[in-house]
Amino acid sequence: MPAIRSTGVRAALVTAPLVAVAVLGTSVAPAGATGTAPRTTGTSLTCRGAGVDPDAVVRYRTETVIHAPLSTIWKLQTDVERWPSWQKPVTTSERLDRGPFRAGSAFRWTTPVPPNPLTPATSLDITSTVKQVRTGSCIRWTGPAVGEQLRIDGVHVWNFTKVRGGVRVTTEETHRGELVDANVDFATQVLGAGLETWLLELKTAAEARAGHHGPR
Numbered sequence: 001m002p003a004i005r006s007t008g009v010r011a012a013l014v015t016a017p018l019v020a021v022a023v024l025g026t027s028v029a030p031a032g033a034t035g036t037a038p039r040t041t042g043t044s045l046t047c048r049g050a051g052v053d054p055d056a057v058v059r060y061r062t063e064t065v066i067h068a069p070l071s072t073i074w075k076l077q078t079d080v081e082r083w084p085s086w087q088k089p090v091t092t093s094e095r096l097d098r099g100p101f102r103a104g105s106a107f108r109w110t111t112p113v114p115p116n117p118l119t120p121a122t123s124l125d126i127t128s129t130v131k132q133v134r135t136g137s138c139i140r141w142t143g144p145a146v147g148e149q150l151r152i153d154g155v156h157v158w159n160f161t162k163v164r165g166g167v168r169v170t171t172e173e174t175h176r177g178e179l180v181d182a183n184v185d186f187a188t189q190v191l192g193a194g195l196e197t198w199l200l201e202l203k204t205a206a207e208a209r210a211g212h213h214g215p216r
Contacts (some may be wrong), residue, residue, distance in 0.1 A: 045157040045172040047138035050131060052155045056174035057184050060192040063170035066203045068210035070160060070167050074136055076205055077158065080107045086205035087198070091123070105130040106143075123147070128156075136160060152177040169202065171195055 044051040045061065052059060066073055076086065078101040083093040093109035106129045128143040138159050145152045156173040173195060180187035 045138075045159050045170060047140035047157055047159070048132040048134060050140055050157075052157055052172050053153075053174040053176060056155070056176045058175040058180045058187045058191060059172065060188055060195055061170070061172035062192070062195050062199060063168055064199045064203055065163060065166045065168050066206050067166040068206035070136055070162055072209050073160065073167055073169065073202065073206045076202060076209075077139070080109070083109065087201050089197070096127075101130065101133065103130055103133055105133075124150075150177075150179060152180055169199060171199065 044054070076082075080093050080101075081095055083090045089111045091110045091112055093107060096106040096108060097104070099105075106127065108125065108127045110126065111124050124145050124147040126143060126145040128141045130139065130141045132138070132140040138157070140155070140157045142153075142155045145154065153176045154173055157171065159168075159170045161168045161170070173191060175187060175191055
């Protein structure tokens with residue numbers, strides 16, 4: 001990857017994390033969300049025995065309870081081509097394979113990078129490949145996010161657990177790359193803002209579909 005001046009790193013990370021993210025500081029954590037940025041891997045989430053990148057120093061974990069049926073939440077999360085209908089930061093999303101959402105499924109999605117004082121407007125292109133999945137229980141996907149002079153390699157795990165009154169959705173993601181590794185604290189804040197936003201929008205969409213009546 002071409003060398004990047006340090007003055008451009010901060011702006012790139014603000015607007016171009018692997019997850020679809022609002023500008024840091026504008027996202028609102030969902031009610032009940034508890035975000036952490038663990039530096040150890042002992043309690044990392046897993047799916048079929050595989051977890052996030054154990055060597056990544058940029059990592060974030062959070063969770064929330066969604067008052068909707070598990071089937072509704074699962075459908076929203078795995079029908080990736082419809083992500084733009086409920087995730088505002090996702091501009092486009094397409095499946096690269098056909099059939100059920102399964103291990104080996106791949107999808108490409110984009111999110112814009114707004115213009116800022118240091119960089120022009122651009123777009124982040126993300127290709128995700130599902131490595132492990134257990135229907136209604138967990139998902140693990142990996143893949144690169146590529147933008148102008150920027151590459152982030154991410155591993156993302158999701159767990160779904162039925163609880164009284166709804167479903168606890170827990171997610172953990174790690175990032176690696178020249179820019180994020182050089183700006184760990186800031187990159188972690190940006191990653192965290194993105195995951196909190198994702199959970200908030202998933203919660204909002206699922207509960208709207210459920211009519212706020214909870215699982216049925």
